[in-house]
Amino acid sequence: MDELHNLHRPEDLRQAFRKYLKRHGIKHTVARRKILDAVLELHGHFEAEQALNLLHEHGHNVGKATVYRTLPLLVDCGILKQVRFEVKQAHYEHAFGEGPHDHMICRRCGRITEFASEDVLELCARIARRHHFHVTGHRFQFFGLCWECSIRCPVAALPLPSETEASHRHTRE
Ligand SMILES: [Zn+2]
Numbered sequence: 447m448d449e450l451h452n453l454h455r456p457e458d459l460r461q462a463f464r465k466y467l468k469r470h471g472i473k474h475t476v477a478r479r480k481i482l483d484a485v486l487e488l489h490g491h492f493e494a495e496q497a498l499n500l501l502h503e504h505g506h507n508v509g510k511a512t513v514y515r516t517l518p519l520l521v522d523c524g525i526l527k528q529v530r531f532e533v534k535q536a537h538y539e540h541a542f543g544e545g546p547h548d549h550m551i552c553r554r555c556g557r558i559t560e561f562a563s564e565d566v567l568e569l570c571a572r573i574a575r576r577h578h579f580h581v582t583g584h585r586f587q588f589f590g591l592c593w594e595c596s597i598r599c600p601v602a603a604l605p606l607p608s609e610t611e612a613s614h615r616h617t618r619e
């Protein structure tokens with residue numbers, strides 16, 4: 447554990463981000479540095495809002511838009527991984543210090559369950575080999591209902607809130 451941490455000391459990550467910004471002609475502002483520091487303090491899966499709250503707790507007056515714009519840069523830079531890809535519910539996690547794993551996302555309560563599977567890695571490698579494709583990462587996700595939600599409301603029983611909205615809109619028109 448400590449070994450992994452040593453490989454990704456905050457100084458190294460800060461330097462990597464600084465270089466990344468420079469390479470892309472983006473200004474390395476104090477706000478961006480504070481955002482990186484806040485993100486390094488967060489654990490597990492988190493949203494932009496949590497980074498924003500932490501910044502405010504530390505008394506840093508960083509704008510919401512800046513946080514929302516900076517997190518994708520940290521993904522591109524390789525420091526973060528994006529776990530949920532919906533624009534409004536984007537979730538992130540550290541791209542370092544943890545073994546490779548994939549996610550199951552509950553469509554109803556939003557719970558994210560992690561799993562690690564050798565089978566996924568093998569399948570990925572096998573398909574890539576067949577296509578002579580050099581893989582640097584993969585995105586493999588399950589969407590559905592977590593066990594609690596599936597007990598509370600079986601899949602077919604209730605439409606999703608968004609679907610209900612859509613059908614209402616339809617009948618009104
Ligand atoms: Zn659920």
Ligand SMILES: [Zn+2]
Pocket residue numbers: 491529539547548549560
């Ligand atoms: Zn995860």
